[in-house]
Amino acid sequence: MSKNAAFTFIEIIVIIIIFLMLFGMFVPIMLKERERSRLLQCQSRLKRLGESVQKFHEVQHGLPPATIGNVRPSLFMLLTPYCEHEIVWNIISSKSNDCELPINGTWWKTLTNDEQNKIDNIPIFNCPARRSNNCKHKSKNFNKTKWNNGNDRPLGPLCDYAIPMSRGYAPNNPKRYLDSSFDNNGNSWETKWDKCWDPVDPKHYHDHHGPFRVAFVEDNSNNKNGKLDYRNWHPRDDFSRFVDGASNQIIIGEKHIPISRINQCNNPFPDGHIWDCGILSSGNNGRQISFVRGLENTGEIQQILVRESDAFSNGHPFQYSFGSAHPNSCLFLFGDGTVKSGNVWWSPLVICQLGVVDDGKPHEENID
Numbered sequence: 629m630s631k632n633a634a635f636t637f638i639e640i641i642v643i644i645i646i647f648l649m650l651f652g653m654f655v656p657i658m659l660k661e662r663e664r665s666r667l668l669q670c671q672s673r674l675k676r677l678g679e680s681v682q683k684f685h686e687v688q689h690g691l692p693p694a695t696i697g698n699v700r701p702s703l704f705m706l707l708t709p710y711c712e713h714e715i716v717w718n719i720i721s722s723k724s725n726d727c728e729l730p731i732n733g734t735w736w737k738t739l740t741n742d743e744q745n746k747i748d749n750i751p752i753f754n755c756p757a758r759r760s761n762n763c764k765h766k767s768k769n770f771n772k773t774k775w776n777n778g779n780d781r782p783l784g785p786l787c788d789y790a791i792p793m794s795r796g797y798a799p800n801n802p803k804r805y806l807d808s809s810f811d812n813n814g815n816s817w818e819t820k821w822d823k824c825w826d827p828v829d830p831k832h833y834h835d836h837h838g839p840f841r842v843a844f845v846e847d848n849s850n851n852k853n854g855k856l857d858y859r860n861w862h863p864r865d866d867f868s869r870f871v872d873g874a875s876n877q878i879i880i881g882e883k884h885i886p887i888s889r890i891n892q893c894n895n896p897f898p899d900g901h902i903w904d905c906g907i908l909s910s911g912n913n914g915r916q917i918s919f920v921r922g923l924e925n926t927g928e929i930q931q932i933l934v935r936e937s938d939a940f941s942n943g944h945p946f947q948y949s950f951g952s953a954h955p956n957s958c959l960f961l962f963g964d965g966t967v968k969s970g971n972v973w974w975s976p977l978v979i980c981q982l983g984v985v986d987d988g989k990p991h992e993e994n995i996d
Contacts (some may be wrong), residue, residue, distance in 0.1 A: 666757040667954055669966045670788075670882070670971045673752050676711055677789065677880055678965040683710040690746045692864025693843035694920065695910035697858055698825045699730035702907050703840055704753060704787055704918045711752055719743050726859040731909040736783045747908070753787040755882060757953040759890060782918050784894060784908025789961075790883035790950070792983035793824055794923040796837035802987065805980035807924040824920065825910040827856065833864065837984045838923070839879045839963065841865060867963070869985050874963030877928060878982045881960040881970075883921055884951030886941035893918075918946030921950055925976035932979045933958055935972040950979070 684692045684707060691817040692706045701720055723739060724731055736744070756758075795806040826832035827845040846860035870877045889903035902917055910916035922931060934940070934951035950970075952958040957969040960982075970979075981989045 651920045660937055663757065666755070667959075667969075670755040670952075670954070670959055673755065673961055674789065674880065674961045674967045676752055677707065678961045678967070680707040680710040681879065682965060684706070685863075685867060688883070689841055690866045691840060691869065693861075693863060694793070694824050694838075694840040695911075695916065696727055696861050697827050697845055697856065698844045699909050699911050700727050700731050700825075700858055701731060702916070703791060703911055704785075704789075704907050704919055706908070708750065713750055713752075716724055716747050716750065716928060719747060727861070728857070728859050732911075733783060736908075739771065748785050750785050753785055753789065753907070755788040755869045755952065755959075756994050758885070759786075760790050782902075782905035782908070782911070784906035786891070787907045787919060788882055788885070788952075789880050790919050790921040791840050791880055792878055792923050792950075792979075793836055793838040793920050794839075794980065794984050795835055795986045796984055797980070798926075802989065803922055803925075803977055805925050805977075805984065807926045826954060827861075827864075837986055839870065839877055839983075841986055870963045872984070872988065872990050875966065876982060877963035878960045878979070879963050881921070882954075882958050884939065884949040884954040885936045887953070890943045923980045925980055932976045933970060933972055 633926065680693060687710070691772045692703050694704075695702050705717070705720060706722075708714065719739070720728065720731065723729075723743070729735060739747070779809050798804045798806055823832055824836055824842055827842045827892075829849075841864050843861040844864045845856045845858055846862075847856055867874060885904050892903045893905035905918040907919040910919075921932075925932070931939070932949055933947045937951065937953055941950070942948070948959075950958055951972075955970075957965055958972065960970050961967050979989050981987060981991050
């Protein structure tokens with residue numbers, strides 16, 4: 629009689645154990661490789677944003693402004709023609725009479741669904757480690773919010789990146805970078821660091837020492853009511869603004885959005901819960917913070933670069949911080965077009981020095 633060729637129970641158990649051991653060995657490797665792939669994609673998208681800044685500078689003979697003005701396109705919208713999304717800018721420009729009309733909730737409702745979708749879906753604005761390529765802002769998220777004016781709701785595309793803004797350093801202590809409450813003499817600021825949208829108010833451009841300021845807008849007396857002619861704007865600065873050196877200047881970084889707050893945008897005041905708002909335009913209600921992060925190492929908030937992906941999920945006034953979904957690091961785009969990974973243990977002083985254009989201090993610690 630022939631011997632039974634079937635596997636024994638013991639042999640099956642041994643095979644299962646070997647399979648589980650191999651699975652346990654390769655899963656961490658696969659997960660690590662997937663995260664590495666996402667990191668590389670995020671680096672590539674930041675690199676493309678850097679190339680867009682360069683192209684903008686070549687064509688417009690200046691740096692892209694943080695915004696054109698109150699409730700006008702943000703820097704990221706101004707970059708769309710230079711990152712293969714010219715159709716987005718064409719919609720914004722044509723539907724706003726070359727930015728003469730405010731880009732607010734009322735304006736948004738005049739767009740067709742197809743136009744809204746084209747503006748909403750810009751993959752280059754998103755890091756794959758945090759969310760999918762679809763960055764459409766779901767309007768239903770605003771149903772239960774308490775905006776002072778429904779038309780002030782920050783609609784439009786979401787973004788995983790932000791530009792740094794700063795009031796600069798205190799002359800009497802170069803290692804202290806000013807917060808939103810005090811000027812060089814200890815006096816209260818008339819406007820805070822997030823007020824960066826008025827092209828004629830010096831406190832909205834003169835007092836900012838980050839890489840991007842509000843545009844210069846022509847005062848056209850022929851314009852109705854004698855208002856600024858937002859159709860006639862120019863870049864306020866060029867690369868000479870980076871007096872500390874382009875290779876030492878952070879211009880865009882990954883902004884912190886708590887994991888539990890993705891796709892959420894609540895009323896910005898009084899709680900400051902503006903977690904993941906649209907970046908279509910700026911406004912005087914604080915929503916420009918959606919595409920801006922302030923730099924300071926004074927006051928109660930000093931953690932400019934967060935270490936935990938869900939930090940401040942229960943409240944962080946004005947969402948100061950940069951941060952990412954990458955373990956122990958956060959990507960930053962520099963003025964020379966390079967993308968560097970910032971260690972989460974960088975001190976606030978280092979981030980402030982790298983974000984300010986004219987403090988004469990590229991950095992005091994090794995950032996490599």
